[in-house]
Amino acid sequence: MRASLKTLAQDTGMTYDQKRMSVFGYYQGYQMIIRNVQNRRVFEIRFHVNGGTPEQAKAVQDYFAGLSQSNPAVKSAVFDGVGASIQVKSNGKNSVEALKEILNSVLSVCRSYSMVSCCKYCGAQTNLGVYSLGGECTSMCGGCFEKAQSDLSAARQSLKEQKSNIAGGTVGALLGSLIGVALWVIVYQLGYIAGIVGFVMAVCCMKGYEKFGGKLNAAGMVISLLIAVAMLYFAENVSLALEIYNEFKMDYDITFFDAFRSIPEFMKDDSVSRSVLSDLAMGYLLMLVASVSSIRATYQNANLKHEMKKLS
CATH class of the missing domain: 3.30.1460.10 (Yope Regulator; Chain: A,)
Incomplete structure (x- = not known):
């Protein structure tokens, strides 16, 4: 091309x-x-x-x-x-x-x-x-x-004067991460590699922070990405708990929460721990690789850092 x-x-x-x-x-x-x-x-x-x-x-x-x-x-x-x-x-x-x-x-x-x-x-x-x-x-x-x-x-000046609400932004990032958690669990249950959802998780956290925090600044970026990392780990645990629950619910009188609490015991099994670590590694890797350009673009758009120049 x-x-x-x-x-x-x-x-x-x-x-x-x-x-x-x-x-x-x-x-x-x-x-x-x-x-x-x-x-x-x-x-x-x-x-x-x-x-x-x-x-x-x-x-x-x-x-x-x-x-x-x-x-x-x-x-x-x-x-x-x-x-x-x-x-x-x-x-x-x-x-x-x-x-x-x-x-x-x-x-x-x-x-x-x-x-x-x-x-x-x-x-x-x-x-x-x-x-x-x-x-x-x-x-x-x-x-x-x-x-x-x-x-x-004028828009940049207005945005510069706008304060970032860290508390509201953090709540927004957490709410946005729930979309990523739901997608991770759904994709996991369908039997596919859920790693690409790591990228979606990062974007949803940043959008949530911007929506509720009013401004996605550098601190907001860091908070959003930390929440994305933590919630991806949580999503993997929810997926594993569902798998445990579905596997044993017919033979034992257990609830989903029982299955969730049993995760540490199952993680002692090498095959289970290897599978979980593989999922997390793939999720974090794709979050990093796929998110770099998108994170940069999201931050630039949120802060109106658009290129404006004459070419000819």
């Missing part, structure tokens, strides 16, 4: 941005953004145009409506009167030629109906640029970018 984007940039004179897995710039007089859709073998072509009459805009919409039928490389195509989005299937070495063919065809239609590039937000046709908003390439005018910067600065 990277190779296709790099080649496309070279062939069209646009800019390749490896960090954002995107190509952007002017092509045939139109400001374009082409990106790789994350975790999918699909490219997305995005641009914004206006300037034609309502009848001309309708004609462009009709063209887009039939694009996926007329071109097998097109997965979907939408034009709402200003914004255009075309998803193109990745086809290995042929992807670049397919993308260029679609670009040429689409822009030819836009040109024939007097459409010109414009700002995504206000429709202005001048002072256009490509900007990074939260790490995603966006086409807009300088005025709208300055307003977005001002709005973000």
Whole structure:
């Protein structure tokens, strides 16, 4: 996918941005953004145009409506009167030629109906640029970018003045962790590896802290992750207790709580202890591996630490 984007940039004179897995710039007089859709073998072509009459805009919409039928490389195509989005299937070495063919065809239609590039937000046709908003390439005018910067600065200042309620946040993290506990137990009972739920547990704790604590700061992150670690251990014990209860309830007059209290005795059995330790190790490992980027993103979103910069 990277190779296709790099080649496309070279062939069209646009800019390749490896960090954002995107190509952007002017092509045939139109400001374009082409990106790789994350975790999918699909490219997305995005641009914004206006300037034609309502009848001309309708004609462009009709063209887009039939694009996926007329071109097998097109997965979907939408034009709402200003914004255009075309998803193109990745086809290995042929992807670049397919993308260029679609670009040429689409822009030819836009040109024939007097459409010109414009700002995504206000429709202005001048002072256009490509900007990074939260790490995603966006086409807009300088005025709208300055307003977005001002709005973000005001929101950051408001958030900075907001106090974090540690007590409320801790309660929220505990409540959020219960979702992870329930998922762990369900997945465990179905006979699957419950480890991936460790990732869900961490995210639920952070979301719960933010919901009840008002602000997910560094202290909130630490508290949330400590609760996630402890509750994953608790979830494994609940799962083991259920397994003990289901195994012996027909032969002995026991309750779930009896089974839970008997866990230390069962842990003396090497096979049981190995199984439990294996489950926990997998859960904590996947919590660490799968959560790193998500934890970072969650913290950045909660604290409005979004990238905002001009790219071209």
